Amino acid sequence: MNQSRAEQPTEILLPVNPFFVAGTLAAAFVLNLLPASGQALLWRPDFVALLLTYWLIHYPRRLGFLLPWLLGLAMDVAEGALFGQYALGYTALALMATLAHRRVLMFDIVPQTIHVLVMLQVVKLIMLLVRMAEGAEFPGWLYFLGPVVAALLWPLLTVTLILPQKPKPDADRV
């Protein structure tokens, strides 16, 4: 699995099922709604941001900017955050992922993970700046631990989310 995708041209993937994309994003949203408090609040990964990054990097033109923005608004309500905080963060994520998607996919899994980590940290930073502009207190450096946990999940994602697109084993070929 350490091989980069550019080096395995033999396999042509099936087109992605839009319902599968929607389903994974919905599942990520429910995961984000899981109750948490105290320290868990800080290192809890943002699953929606992670899944958005995955689909944006692989299909930037299918997702566009409207869907991340709307998901951000839903997160704003669910988290009790300011209206537009997550929306702004996810819009920035969409921009970064769209601009960098060709570049990211050329790399092996480890540099890919680092790219994703940087993107998720920028999203967190934007949300932090928004909240501090509004007058909130800095919640401590642990705040930036969530994206690290999320980035550690990235290799797992790249292996599992591609599975439904693998072509069925051909019976004629031996």
Place this chain on the structure above:
Amino acid sequence: MEDQTPPFFERGPSPLARFTFFALLSIVLLFADARLRYLEHIREAVSVALYPLERAARAPGAALIRLATFFTAQSTLMEENEALRLKTLELSSKAARMDALAAETRQLRKLLSASTRSDLTLQLGEIVYAKRDPFTRKVVVDRGSQHGVRAGQAVIDESGLVGQVTRVLPLASEVTLITDKNQAVPVQNLRTGARSVIFGVGRDDVLELRFMPVNADIKVGDTFVTSGIDGLYPAGFPVATVANVDRSATNAFARIECSPSAGVNRGSLVLLVLENRALPEKPPEQEPVTKSVKSKKKGS
């Protein structure tokens, strides 16, 4: 350069243009929400739509807890029962004495023709989850406008003030804890009777008494209760005890740290307090005041 692409390669606006559009939209929303508070109705509607999802996310944890309670040992239950029975005895004897005292107070107040203390309506609520926003200290209670909850109600537990209802949704309401950075409670020192305002600082288990002079009569261990002069919090609920007083002369004010009396971030059952008190009408707004000043000036 892109002008010369044939129409079948047309890709719509560039990512940067789209980003700018949606970012501006988000910033407009941020302002509308933070400064003008226009969006409460939209928030309510979306929160109702999200309610089933939130329930679904909580379901596994809730089921685990139910399973755990099912397997609680008989002996634990019996012990707990015994302890509760003792507690009931103790409290009911206290309550009987309280009734007598309350009657006496009412009579004395009547003699003094002071207004009688109002009744409190209590409603039991359960904290369903803490808000997942690391910047604020809020919890969600499973009682909403459908159950008659109103914004501004005080929320207490068995040992003191926990917070205040700040947003009422149809099936749940959001309670801002007193440790939240933007939360202030008018309080009164039980020992001296001095009134002041206590603030949350955004950390667990710390409250701060601000703008108290360095020589203020405050000792470690002093208890503060709600003063009730704001018309929101009923009087007499314990809020905090003084934990640390720093009277260094370098500051203009003494730094007084207190620890909340209630289990603000523990416990799961709270009481929503509604005070049935007829407040005197609010004094009229700014204009009449300036008029009276002017007329005074004219008179003098």
